[in-house]
Amino acid sequence: MTTGKEKHSPLAAATHPLQGEVPLGFLDLSGALFFVLDGAGVVARASQALHEAAAEVPADGDGLLAALLGERAAAELSARLTRSRAAEEPSALGTWSFDFRNAPWSQCLVFVQPLAGDDGNMLVLLRPVPEASAERRQFERILDSMPDGVFIIGRDKRVRFFNEACGRITGRPPEEIVSHGCACNDVIRCHTEDGLSYAHSLCPARSVFSGEAGYQCEEMLLTNSDGEERWVETSYSPVPNPDGGIDYVIGVVRDVHERKTLEERLHQTEKLASLGQLVAGIAHEIKNPLGIIMSSLDVLENPKRPKKQRNEAGQFIREEIRRLDERLRSFLAFARPRDLQPAPVALGGLLRRRAASMEALYPDLKLEVDVSQPEPILFADEEQLNQVLTNLVMNSGEAMEGEGRIVLRARQQGDTAIVEVEDEGPGIPEEFRSRVFDPFFTTKAEGTGLGLSICYQIVLAHGGTLSIGTGRSRRGTCFTVRLPGGKVRVAGGE
Secondary structure, eight states, rough: OOOOHHHHHHTOOOSSSSOSSOOHHHHHHHTTTEEOTTTTEEEEEEEEHHHHHTTTOOOOGGGHHHHHHHHOHHHHHHHHHHHHHHHSSEEEEEEEEEEOSSSSOOOEEEEHHHHHSSSSSSEEEEEEEEHHHHHHHHHHHOOOOOOOEEEEEEEBBEEEEHHHHHHHHTTTTHHHHHHOOBBHHHSEEEOOTOOOOOOSOOOHHHHHHHHHOOOOEEEEEEEETSEEEEEEEEEEEEEETTOOEEEEEEEEEEEOHHHHHHHHHHHHHHHHHHHHHHHHHHHHHHHHHHHHHHHHHHHOOOOOHHHHHHHHHHHHHHHHHHHHHHHHHHHHHHOOOOOOOOOOEEHHHHHHHHHHHHHHHHTTTTEEEOOOSSSSEEOHHHHHHHHHHHHHHHHHHHTTTEEEEEEEEEEEEEEEEEEEEEEOSSSOOOHHTTTTTSSTOOSSSSSSOOHHHHHHHHHHHTTOEEEEEOOTTSSSSSSEEETTTTTEEEEOOO
16 A cells, blocks of 8 residues: 655655565554565565654665664664574564654564565564553653643754643644654744854753753743743753663753843842942042031131141141042942953962061051962962952951951962951951941941952952951951962972
């Protein structure tokens, strides 16, 4: 029985009829699943039922068997058929998995039977396993009840399973996607914010199939069937076969559009709040010096005031202008950080120079430097790191009112350089520690509250972290800077 469909199918029957003891025509009419392999291992004939179950298999001739079973299984079947031919008797090969597109089952019991004649033709009979069908339906019901989209794609990038949630997210009916063998990229149309499509080189499933990544999770924009863009979170995991290869990838897609929208609104609100805080801080820091300047000008312009008072008023004006200039420099450093200019930095030398200069500024402070050997070096902006150390040491010195001991340490931990500034002061109360790096937060009568914020910003720009804790002596404060990319200096070079 030949139809137009068979002429275009890779399972099309051979033009010559096969004769033998097995009534192939009767098997075909009965709806049995079978195919015949000739002595060269090429599919010579297949039943109409197999045509319908395995429609659109993208192979023909000697490649058809590998398309149905996979290359490893096809090679194993060929080897078993060789043994069966030699024995000239039928045998059962067990339960095999097939990649059928138009059938609710994928597992079949496999039987082989040599056909009469000396041409070595073998009959391969398949019998679907009913239990697999029931289990699969139960499996599909479970996945359809999930709120997240779940889909399965094969190595050819075609969708093999598409649950109901996937249909809601993409706007495409699941039964249409699977029955038509749609490609994943045609259904789940994802792209970056810049409009770059994930269809080809960026596709996460591609790296999972290639073995470059065992698990992929990304946020991306998805365009549904109505042309609406929504944020989704996708994850891809491999489904390994018994031989260790990857035949399928299971994907999960979650609609996170509402969450992303709320995050963007929150981010905008935080920016506005920071701007308000910045303006309030500037107003506060400028208001007091301006008040002093105005009062001093009144004294300076009054000819009845003694000359000494007028001279003092002039000094006050000069001092407040200098203070305003310092404040504005701090504001600019915080609001518009300078670009990094990285170069090799020997942390030991940097700490020693900083300790020497700070001892000159605070003669009653004792600064100790403890650098592990070999000496850590770092590729960083030395001037900005020097600013961080200066602010941290000055913060410790002011906390101890200019008297006491400060220890500067540097050590290497893996690929991370660690710098510590530890003092013996009263410490920072626990309730303030979460706020010390906030702009304009300070417990001092004088100061902008920007010093530690600028330190935090500089360390963050280097890809590091700045944290606060208690000193090793269980008192005082210890600031810890962790900077990535550190290494150690060795004899004769770096």
